[in-house]
Amino acid sequence: MTSDCSSLPTLGHRDVRELAGISSFGFVVQNLRINYLVPPDAFATMGVRLTYGEDWSQRLCRSRKLIESLLKAVPSASALGLLWNVEQWQAFGNAHIHWRTTLTACPECLQTGYHSLLFQMPWVNRCPWHDVRLISRCLTCAAPLWKSIRPDASPLVCTCGMDFVDDRQLLQEPARLINARTRHVGRYLKWARESRSQRDVFGLEQDVPLWEDAAMELFKIKLPWRHPSATATEILTRRSTVQHQAKRTEKAEQANLLRIASDTGRAKDLFLELPLSFELPMKRVSRCVASKFPASSFSERERICLGIDGTSEYEDWQPRPSVVLLRAYSVRDKLYFDGRILSRPVQAILQQVCLTMAHADTERLDDYIRAYGRVLFRGYATAAYHALAKIESPHTPPRAVGWKPVVFIRRRGQRSRLDFLWFGDQPAG
């Protein structure tokens, strides 16, 4: 145990060399516990001022200002501060930051007040050195863990009275455990760094149950920070895989794709411009969906659009929503599509892919454009099918809806492998 005499003579803390991978939150909590302080003392002793309606672990990670203030008050923590940056814990290369939005921790590590950003990563669900499942709620009363920071009690004491910290363990951690932790943190960070250069994932966001299922599909290899868990039975999964050799895209086409991606990524109304190469596939999707319905389902105009033969029994005076199966249409060399028909998860993933594409290395463009196309075509087919089915028989309950797409991209040298997973709710009955 050392104390930082220069700034705060009263604050004692553990030797930072023993705390590999600890988060700013873990560091603050440990110091409060070691010095028998309560959370309001964090400001006077460590320069950290927070309120109690918020999750401290989140704010202490997101706010650079808080971290700077903490490092200023406790300069000896600067060696730990190098890992208080969430980017270093990410395992995927696309710009979107993935993490759990509530305090998640290992119950064994909590006994020493230890918390790491490792535990906030959604693909991590067990503590690699204790080999136990992570928790985000009190094991006794199920209250959220983050609520155990209150102004009138030691940090990490739940409202039910359960104290997650064992003061004796906090001060006497066995060397064996400290060494194992240092080793595992190093191994994880190396894995994450390599993974970031080879992998992208789109579509999972903060959906923790979905991460559990997707991670089963994504990480076939055994990793010490993941417990394999059985896929939830009420979830339907459809999967397809594409492998391809990176294709060289012409300069002019590249610029065009980047422009479209940047517009789409920022679009509010999902009225989209598509790459011209999407025209044929979109036409094919429209025809394929249309073929599942009798020709009489379509108005004259729709049949011309879709190229369907046969006369319509459909009468124009009948109330009928505007054309739903309008394929992408071109206006002066540009292709447009009304993306509002797409489900929300599909819209969200398309924007994610586009935002990443707009900032990507050009050699990755081909991967992203393929991912974008696949999700769009399938999302469009599903949405169009449902819209038509509803018009045909408005009283039949819809079949599985709300498919959530997840795209996983892996690169090895010049080759890429794209996995498309679609998670849907099992229809009732």
Ligand SMILES: [Zn+2]
């Ligand atoms: Zn642990």
Ligand SMILES: [Zn+2]
């Ligand atoms: Zn409790």
